[in-house]
Amino acid sequence: MNLKERIIEEISLSGPMPFERFMEVSLYDPDGFFGGAKLRSEKAGDFLTSPEVSSLFGETLARYVEQAHQRLGDPFQLVEVAAGSGSLIRPLLESYEVPASAVEVSPAARESLAKLVPVTSELPESVRGVILANELLDNLPMALAQRMDGTWRERWVGAEGNELSFVDAPVRPEVEAWLDEYAGPVDDGGWVEVQLAAGEWVREAIDALTEGSILIFDYGDTAENLLSRRRDGTLRTYRSHHLGPHPLDEPGETDITADVNFSALMVPGATLHRQDEFLSRLGLRDRLSELRHAELEAARDGAEMERLKLRTLKTEAETLLHPRGLGDFRVLEIVVGP
Numbered sequence: 001m002n003l004k005e006r007i008i009e010e011i012s013l014s015g016p017m018p019f020e021r022f023m024e025v026s027l028y029d030p031d032g033f034f035g036g037a038k039l040r041s042e043k044a045g046d047f048l049t050s051p052e053v054s055s056l057f058g059e060t061l062a063r064y065v066e067q068a069h070q071r072l073g074d075p076f077q078l079v080e081v082a083a084g085s086g087s088l089i090r091p092l093l094e095s096y097e098v099p100a101s102a103v104e105v106s107p108a109a110r111e112s113l114a115k116l117v118p119v120t121s122e123l124p125e126s127v128r129g130v131i132l133a134n135e136l137l138d139n140l141p142m143a144l145a146q147r148m149d150g151t152w153r154e155r156w157v158g159a160e161g162n163e164l165s166f167v168d169a170p171v172r173p174e175v176e177a178w179l180d181e182y183a184g185p186v187d188d189g190g191w192v193e194v195q196l197a198a199g200e201w202v203r204e205a206i207d208a209l210t211e212g213s214i215l216i217f218d219y220g221d222t223a224e225n226l227l228s229r230r231r232d233g234t235l236r237t238y239r240s241h242h243l244g245p246h247p248l249d250e251p252g253e254t255d256i257t258a259d260v261n262f263s264a265l266m267v268p269g270a271t272l273h274r275q276d277e278f279l280s281r282l283g284l285r286d287r288l289s290e291l292r293h294a295e296l297e298a299a300r301d302g303a304e305m306e307r308l309k310l311r312t313l314k315t316e317a318e319t320l321l322h323p324r325g326l327g328d329f330r331v332l333e334i335v336v337g338p
């Protein structure tokens, strides 16, 4: 039985399932998108993340870790959560060496990471240092709601024959409380992804951190700025670097994701930044200028191989800083302790 058939069987036995259950199974079941033997987050995979675009992402964040280490002293630890293939932590540790570990739930990613650092499937109980997570929260299971006649209704997953479809369900109290607090004034018909698990993850990370900071990178925005995307909502799938089919069509075969509502994560000590500005403050824009100059010099000197190498790096830095692309991602920085 494939994953879709198993989901349909579960629905036929227990009735329609909340969307977060569907997302959990579709992504993290052993037959799910991240649960199998295939490493998803690499250049040849299904989506291109900042660390997969360039080692400059990890190298730039090494400056952040270095500054935090200088501020806090020892003992100090770097923990990367949802570390994927290791494309962030590898160049980071090559630029600045500190005790480090990774947290991953995907078996394929764990295998890749184990060559670099110790790996666990859960956050350590106690961390003093920096916790990093790139594109974790958009992949945590979420509930789905729609505004109908001035009230909230949930959209659960039901089955008709061999097909899955959204079915109407009353809103659960915890979902309604989240919507009332964080969705904002959504028009009738509007769809909202209810990110309770993202909030829980942030609370867990804060509990684990005795002193230091948490850096969370993801696409998304404040509730207010997300309002214009609410007509159809932001739930979507990715496959082979492109938008994929409807989220219910091929469970396990596509990434399922949505924009992160950062307003729901603004705890005391938190600040929200744009990725381009955050990386520029850590020196990436200066590095880009150096690369541009060095490329021109290599061209003048007729050093063709060197020029091509520099041009590639320059293009990667531009991609990380692109104001309508990765530069438009958000960075949530949460500082804990003095």
Ligand SMILES: C[S@@+](CC[C@H](N)C(=O)[O-])C[C@H]1O[C@@H](n2cnc3c(N)ncnc32)[C@H](O)[C@@H]1O
Pocket (backbone or CB within 6 Å): 034, 041, 049, 050, 051, 052, 081, 082, 083, 084, 085, 087, 103, 104, 105, 106, 109, 121, 133, 134, 135, 136, 139, 140
């Ligand atoms: C979009 S990928 C990002 C991978 C990597 N950070 C990158 O930027 O290339 C999301 C990753 O989050 C991992 N993940 C999901 N839930 C997790 C959790 N609770 N703890 C640790 N990793 C998790 C998935 O297995 C997957 O590898």
